[in-house]
Amino acid sequence: MRIAIASDHAGFDQKAELIPYLQELGHEVIDLGPASAERVDYPDYAVLVCKAVTNGEADRGVLVCGTGIGMSIAANKMAGIRAANVILPEFADLARRHNDANVITLSGRYVTLDVNKQILKVFLVAQFEGGRHALRIGKIMELDEAGKKAHVDGPQVTPLRDTLAERINAKLDEKLGSLS
Numbered sequence: 076m077r078i079a080i081a082s083d084h085a086g087f088d089q090k091a092e093l094i095p096y097l098q099e100l101g102h103e104v105i106d107l108g109p110a111s112a113e114r115v116d117y118p119d120y121a122v123l124v125c126k127a128v129t130n131g132e133a134d135r136g137v138l139v140c141g142t143g144i145g146m147s148i149a150a151n152k153m154a155g156i157r158a159a160n161v162i163l164p165e166f167a168d169l170a171r172r173h174n175d176a177n178v179i180t181l182s183g184r185y186v187t188l189d190v191n192k193q194i195l196k197v198f199l200v201a202q203f204e205g206g207r208h209a210l211r212i213g214k215i216m217e218l219d220e221a222g223k224k225a226h227v228d229g230p231q232v233t234p235l236r237d238t239l240a241e242r243i244n245a246k247l248d249e250k251l252g253s254l255s
């Protein structure tokens with residue numbers, strides 16, 4: 076299989092070890108970076124791997140960050156991607172058999188290299204079962220279209236808690252406002 080792989084700085088060391096492991100298993104590996112452990116933003120690398128999967132350059136994608144969570148959130152924003160954040164080999168098997176996951180996201184900080192190797196091995200051999208699962212996957216893929224049409228009021232980001240300085244400034248504004 077052709078496997079596109081990328082990481083951020085937190086997943087860089089494991090990516091370096093997983094590439095030769097995948098090659099030993101007989102896969103062709105496309106390393107989409109980064110080339111060093113310098114700090115980077117994981118969405119930039121999630122996009123590269125997901126594009127390789129959706130345009131057919133790769134059969135599967137592998138993304139490694141600190142937890143695997145950020146990579147999976149970013150990857151699942153891409154149409155055509157079904158990314159599974161996996162920390163147990165059993166879940167890698169189910170992610171293929173039931174969810175037809177085409178991208179796997181791994182934790183480089185909380186899961187050992189040995190376990191991640193087992194997870195990848197399982198992920199690359201397990202086959203989608205189809206049947207009732209195919210109907211559900213169809214419904215998931217329809218969400219790509221629904222997402223494109225969704226009305227978005229603004230950036231859907233949790234607002235940061237006011238800092239103390241902001242609260243003091245607000246109080247001062249209130250007081251000065253009442254004086255004027």
Ligand code: RB5
Pocket residue numbers: 083085086117140141142143144145146
């Ligand atoms: C980077 O510090 C870390 O936030 C990232 O690797 C990942 O774990 C995010 O989900």
